[in-house]
Amino acid sequence: MPYDYKPFAYTPPPGLTGAEPRHKVAIVGAGPIGLAMAIELANHGVSAVVLDDNNVVSVGSRAICWSKRSLEILDRLGVGERSVTKGVTWKVGRTFHREAEVFNFDLLPEDGHKMPAFVNLQQYYVEEYLVERAQEVGTDLRWKNKVVAVDRHARHAVLTVQTPDGDYQLEADWVIACDGARSPIRAMLGLEFEGELFEERFLIADIRMQADFPSERLFWFEPSFHAGQSALLHKQPDAIYRIDLQLGWDSDPEQERLPERIIPRIQKVVGHGDFTLDWTSIYTFQCRRLRSFVHGPVLFAGDSAHVVSPFGARGGNGGLGDVDALGWRLAAVVKGERPASVLAGYDRERVFGTDENLLNSSRSTRFMSPGDGVERLFRDAVLHLASRADFARPMVNSGRLSKPCVYPLSAPDDVALPEGSRPGAVAPDAPLGQGWLTEALGRDFCLLVLGQEAPAGTGLRVLSPDVTDPLRQRYLGQAAAATYLIRPDQVVAARWVNPDAAGIRAAVEAAWEGL
Amino acid sequence: MALMTTPNISDADGFYAALLAAHKGLSEAESHAMNARLVLVLANHIGDATVLQQALALAREGA
Ligand SMILES: Cc1cc2nc3c(=O)[nH]c(=O)nc-3n(C[C@H](O)[C@H](O)[C@H](O)COP(=O)(O)OP(=O)(O)OC[C@H]3O[C@@H](n4cnc5c(N)ncnc54)[C@H](O)[C@@H]3O)c2cc1C
Numbered sequence: 001m002p003y004d005y006k007p008f009a010y011t012p013p014p015g016l017t018g019a020e021p022r023h024k025v026a027i028v029g030a031g032p033i034g035l036a037m038a039i040e041l042a043n044h045g046v047s048a049v050v051l052d053d054n055n056v057v058s059v060g061s062r063a064i065c066w067s068k069r070s071l072e073i074l075d076r077l078g079v080g081e082r083s084v085t086k087g088v089t090w091k092v093g094r095t096f097h098r099e100a101e102v103f104n105f106d107l108l109p110e111d112g113h114k115m116p117a118f119v120n121l122q123q124y125y126v127e128e129y130l131v132e133r134a135q136e137v138g139t140d141l142r143w144k145n146k147v148v149a150v151d152r153h154a155r156h157a158v159l160t161v162q163t164p165d166g167d168y169q170l171e172a173d174w175v176i177a178c179d180g181a182r183s184p185i186r187a188m189l190g191l192e193f194e195g196e197l198f199e200e201r202f203l204i205a206d207i208r209m210q211a212d213f214p215s216e217r218l219f220w221f222e223p224s225f226h227a228g229q230s231a232l233l234h235k236q237p238d239a240i241y242r243i244d245l246q247l248g249w250d251s252d253p254e255q256e257r258l259p260e261r262i263i264p265r266i267q268k269v270v271g272h273g274d275f276t277l278d279w280t281s282i283y284t285f286q287c288r289r290l291r292s293f294v295h296g297p298v299l300f301a302g303d304s305a306h307v308v309s310p311f312g313a314r315g316g317n318g319g320l321g322d323v324d325a326l327g328w329r330l331a332a333v334v335k336g337e338r339p340a341s342v343l344a345g346y347d348r349e350r351v352f353g354t355d356e357n358l359l360n361s362s363r364s365t366r367f368m369s370p371g372d373g374v375e376r377l378f379r380d381a382v383l384h385l386a387s388r389a390d391f392a393r394p395m396v397n398s399g400r401l402s403k404p405c406v407y408p409l410s411a412p413d414d415v416a417l418p419e420g421s422r423p424g425a426v427a428p429d430a431p432l433g434q435g436w437l438t439e440a441l442g443r444d445f446c447l448l449v450l451g452q453e454a455p456a457g458t459g460l461r462v463l464s465p466d467v468t469d470p471l472r473q474r475y476l477g478q479a480a481a482a483t484y485l486i487r488p489d490q491v492v493a494a495r496w497v498n499p500d501a502a503g504i505r506a507a508v509e510a511a512w513e514g515l
Numbered sequence: 516m517a518l519m520t521t522p523n524i525s526d527a528d529g530f531y532a533a534l535l536a537a538h539k540g541l542s543e544a545e546s547h548a549m550n551a552r553l554v555l556v557l558a559n560h561i562g563d564a565t566v567l568q569q570a571l572a573l574a575r576e577g578a
Contacts, residue, residue: 374551381551391559 002208002278003124003238005056008131010144015161015168023049024334026159026172028147028185031058032123033302033319034178035130039077040323042137043443044331044488049170050139051161053146057131060279061122061206063316064236065217067402068108069426070320071115072438072490078136079129080115087119088235093217095398098224102386103396112470113429114436118401120215120236123316150175150188150298157297174330175298178319183304189295195288196362198309199249200369202283203256205266206240209275213241219398221368221383225268230368230398232311233269240278243269244310246368253282285309285369287362289354293322294347301326306354308361311368311399318357321404325349328443328488329512338512345514353405360400367397407514411494411507418477427490430470437471441490445508451481455501460485460508487511518569 014020025041027034030052038048066074066083074080095103108117134141148167149160159170177185186193218233225231229246236242245265247256255261262280267273289306293299302319326346332338370379385392407424421428427448429438437448440463447454449464450471465471476482483499484492485507494507524530538546558567 377547377551378555381548381555384548385552385555389556389559392555395555 003122005059005124007055008141008143010055010142010164012165013142013145013161013163013168013170015170016163016165020168020170022156023170023172025049025174025176025330026051026157026170027176027178028052028159029178029180029302029304030054030127030131030141030143031178031180031302032063032126032130032316033323034176035127035134036073036077036320036323037176037178037301037327038134038139038141039130039137040327041331041334042134042139043077044328046331046334047138047140048176049172050134050141051145051147051159051170052141052143055143057127058123060281061124061236061240061242063123063126063313064120064234064242065313065317065401066119066121066126067313067317068113068115068117069402069404070317071119072426072429073320073324074126075115075438076443076490077130078133079126082129083121083126084116084119086125086237087121088215088237089116089119090215090217090235091117092214093219093398093401095396096218096220096223097383097386097396098220098222100387102221102383103393103398105401107401112431114438115429118217118313120234120242122236122240125237126316147179147185150185152189152296152298155297173297173334176326176330177298177300177304178302179304181303181307183300185298186290186300186304189298191290191295193286193288193307194291195286195358198285198287198362198365198369200285200365201247201249201251201253201256202285202310203245203247203262203265203280204283205243205245205262205280206236206278207243207266207270207275208238208240208278209270210239211241211270217401221396221398225271226265231269232398241270245269247282256282283310285365287358287365289351289358292347293350294343299326299330299343299346301350305350306358308357309365310361311364312357312361312401313399314357314361314402317402318354321353322346322350324489324491325353325514332512342512345512349407349514352407356405357402364397364399407491409493409510410515411510412496412503414479414482414495414497416477416479416497417482417495418474421475421484421492421495423492423494425492427484427486427492428474430474431468432465432471437465438490440465441486443488445488445493445511446486447504448475448484448486450475450483452483452499454483455499455504457501458504460504485511516563516566518566518573520573 025048027050091107146162151158220231232244234242301322370376382395409424411423446461454462484495493511
């Protein structure tokens with residue numbers, strides 16, 4: 001059964017008949033990022049209005065690979081377990097050159113994490129779950145509300161919104177543009193993307209078939225079934241497989257779009273014709289971002305702020321990283337607990353995270369789609385050597401899969417403690433009683449205290465579990481005791497072997513600005 | 516560690532002859548491809564990032 005798109009109900013917004021009170025936060029776009037943003041803000045006690053020009057979830061499966069970190073974020077929002085249950089869990093990727101396997105990776109070689117390395121799940125399901133959750137937390141979701149103009153003022157913005165019943169104006173202290181890669185808001189503000197465009201074209205086809213491919217990511221360079229190009233296969237729920245085929249820049253996108261052209265290509269991949277096309281698309285790559293994600297009262301998050309080539313699944317996952325870094329800060333500004341200057345922390349951290357995503361995805365794209373001449377010479381040299389010498393295998397680049405960046409904080413640290421939980425990194429999960437550490441961390445700053453007493457007078461919630469092996473391994477290493485300051489987005493803000501209350505209070509201050 | 520730029524191959528003429536011999540019978544394109552592989556093989560043997568950077572810079576000089 002193809003996915004059943006159920007249109008969401010449009011109701012005429014109050015602004016059509018009289019001025020609405022100024023909103024605290026208006027989110028433009030109900031894609032995964034806008035929806036996640038609304039729920040995250042609600043979790044921090046701030047209600048947002050969400051405006052979307054459409055009235056259904058994502059048309060086409062689009063993002064299918066959700067990373068462990070994204071699943072942890074979705075879990076905090078209340079849809080993580082649902083996504084894992086429905087999705088196809090995987091952690092192993094295999095890369096082939098012609099018929100030989102030349103490289104493989106295991107993304108989660110250790111146990112003791114609530115979330116798996118990756119789950120494949122069509123974007124429309126993720127959005128469906130997020131919409132339901134957003135409704136549960138009381139979000140004002142407005143379908144068929146298209147933003148057509150934005151006026152920026154010093155401390156607020158005015159949106160002009162088009163509906164089936166006419167236009168109205170909506171004022172908000174903060175506008176978050178989550179309106180996707182072609183962001184109309186970005187254009188309205190006259191902002192431009194900076195970065196690289198690649199001259200390459202891929203066919204992406206979701207097919208429905210009964211087959212028993214393993215739950216792994218399979219990638220081929222120059223396979224016999226698609227001569228001279230590359231191919232990618234992913235398994236999704238509902239007996240759907242995602243197949244990506246490189247077409248080359250000379251290909252004619254109008255021709256390649258035709259089913260009579262697509263079907264024979266897919267037949268060669270799967271070896272038979274017993275499948276149906278579920279969704280197809282032709283795409284080109286960009287690796288670009290806005291210079292800054294904060295523009296007065298207008299903030300950018302998700303594809304409106306940055307776009308990457310898809311190998312590595314850094315688009316949707318990168319956008320959820322934005323939600324993670326922005327939600328707690330913006331909520332505190334809205335509630336008057338912090339000055340607006342803490343939003344510089346969002347900008348700094350997500351520009352950093354985005355650059356890491358851009359770097360990785362443009363390197364992968366360059367390997368997959370090398371320029372003529374020396375780029376191709378070295379690419380082919382690596383593939384040739386990979387089946388003969390181990391050293392060349394890690395150079396084979398079919399995509400480096402999304403993982404959270406480690407923010408470059410200059411926060412208190414202790415060299416005795418393990419690398420994986422250093423300041424700036426997401427606090428590694430571990431089993432905790434009947435549940436998980438990620439579940440216990442909560443929505444505010446907290447102290448994770450292991451093997452010692454928490455210093456008095458910090459005013460912070462303290463978590464002091466028994467030191468189990470996974471906790472020791474992930475948080476103590478050779479040290480006997482330690483105290484970790486963990487931010488609301490579960491990032492380690494600072495850590496000490498010999499903590500004191502004044503140091504902890506100073507570290508909390510620095511964390512707001514991401515210093 | 517620093518890149519060695521003083522003679523390190525005891526039989527310089529012998530190595531040069533071996534290099535040419537290894538390319539014997541290859542077309543120009545095949546030779547370029549082999550050279551690319553050779554660069555990768557040797558670079559891995561060296562491994563040290565500083566030495567590799569210095570080697571890249573020296574090879575690029577005057578190009
Ligand atoms: C083929 C393909 C495969 C991909 N695979 C992956 C993957 O495996 N993993 C991954 O992490 N990412 C993947 N991505 C990327 C992922 O789909 C995007 O990064 C993600 O959708 C971005 O979410 P978003 O909410 O920022 O934008 P979008 O999902 O584009 O949502 C933007 C929303 O804004 C609305 N909107 C636009 N203009 C207006 C307006 N003027 N007024 C009101 N509303 C408006 C739109 O209707 C839309 O609902 C893939 C993308 C593609 C195309």
